[in-house]
Amino acid sequence: MRAIPSKILPLRKIKRSGTTCLSRTSGLENNATNGPQVRFSFVAGASPSLAKGGRSALPHRGHRPRDERCHSSGVEHHLNRIDDCHSQLSQKPIYMKTFRNIIFSLKHRISNGSRVSIGVYIKGFENIRLGRNCKIHDSSSLDASRKGRIEFGQRVTINRYADLKGGAGGVKLGDGVEINNQTVIDGTGGIEIGNDTLIGPGARIISYQHEHAAGKLIRLQPTVGKSIKIGSGVWIGANAVILAGITIGDGAVIGAGAVVTKDIPPNAIAVGVPARVKSYRT
Numbered sequence: 001m002r003a004i005p006s007k008i009l010p011l012r013k014i015k016r017s018g019t020t021c022l023s024r025t026s027g028l029e030n031n032a033t034n035g036p037q038v039r040f041s042f043v044a045g046a047s048p049s050l051a052k053g054g055r056s057a058l059p060h061r062g063h064r065p066r067d068e069r070c071h072s073s074g075v076e077h078h079l080n081r082i083d084d085c086h087s088q089l090s091q092k093p094i095y096m097k098t099f100r101n102i103i104f105s106l107k108h109r110i111s112n113g114s115r116v117s118i119g120v121y122i123k124g125f126e127n128i129r130l131g132r133n134c135k136i137h138d139s140s141s142l143d144a145s146r147k148g149r150i151e152f153g154q155r156v157t158i159n160r161y162a163d164l165k166g167g168a169g170g171v172k173l174g175d176g177v178e179i180n181n182q183t184v185i186d187g188t189g190g191i192e193i194g195n196d197t198l199i200g201p202g203a204r205i206i207s208y209q210h211e212h213a214a215g216k217l218i219r220l221q222p223t224v225g226k227s228i229k230i231g232s233g234v235w236i237g238a239n240a241v242i243l244a245g246i247t248i249g250d251g252a253v254i255g256a257g258a259v260v261t262k263d264i265p266p267n268a269i270a271v272g273v274p275a276r277v278k279s280y281r282t
């Protein structure tokens, strides 16, 4: 394995005899005239001559007059080069991690016009199906690593930090569905959402729950999945919770913060905890 060159070791701040020092494995003295005195010193891995301002392995520095060498812009130049080098190294594993995302993204961009950000967290690529012109935004998550598939119709939008898990039952979204930021959808019991339904930010649609008989740790009891069906043209408000086994009829509205524990008929407006039908869309 190649040793990491000493010049890319990270910058550390140290205190020395009342002077603030930024220390690296290599660097140069800086007698800044403005503000507090800052000294770049060699603490490890460099020759003593370098510590005294001698010739350096860094480009150009050894050939420049001392005054110029100590000028703060020169220092910044070298530090920037080192930081660039450092960040290139530290980014390498990220490139490798996102390689499959890039392929996935390119494939869908070319084949059906869908835009999948490279920053999406994706697991179970082979179980994910996207229709035409979908948009999957950065920092959202699609996990289809278990039995259930994640399937989208056309023009589906998944906004940032939305988290979809196929689980064992799968998640199926119709055409034109929009899932807002930070929504969690868990398809353990299976979830189907009809065309043109809008899910507000922070909603929780979780199709399982834990059995919770007395006398035994809940953690040790099985989970029970029950399917959730949400119709077409539904609007689910911010932070609403839809429990396992619920059916919400076409065109219904679920108020912000509602907890839906019973089925909601089509076109009903349901609000509160637990959600009650307040009125109907007319």
Ligand SMILES: CC(C)(COP(=O)(O)OP(=O)(O)OC[C@H]1O[C@@H](n2cnc3c(N)ncnc32)[C@H](O)[C@@H]1OP(=O)(O)O)[C@@H](O)C(=O)NCCC(=O)NCCS
Pocket: 180, 198, 199, 200, 201, 236, 237, 238, 239, 253, 254, 255, 256, 257, 258, 269, 270, 271, 272, 278
């Ligand atoms: C459910 C909602 C659509 C109802 O809107 P509306 O038809 O204009 O209803 P009103 O504001 O006239 O309120 C009607 C009644 O319901 C109550 N109510 C409205 N929204 C409520 C809510 N989220 N939770 C509890 N009660 C609610 C009102 O207090 C009012 O009660 P009252 O008759 O006792 O005075 C709306 O209040 C809501 O929750 N919208 C979600 C907003 C959102 O999440 N935006 C994110 C965008 S995706």
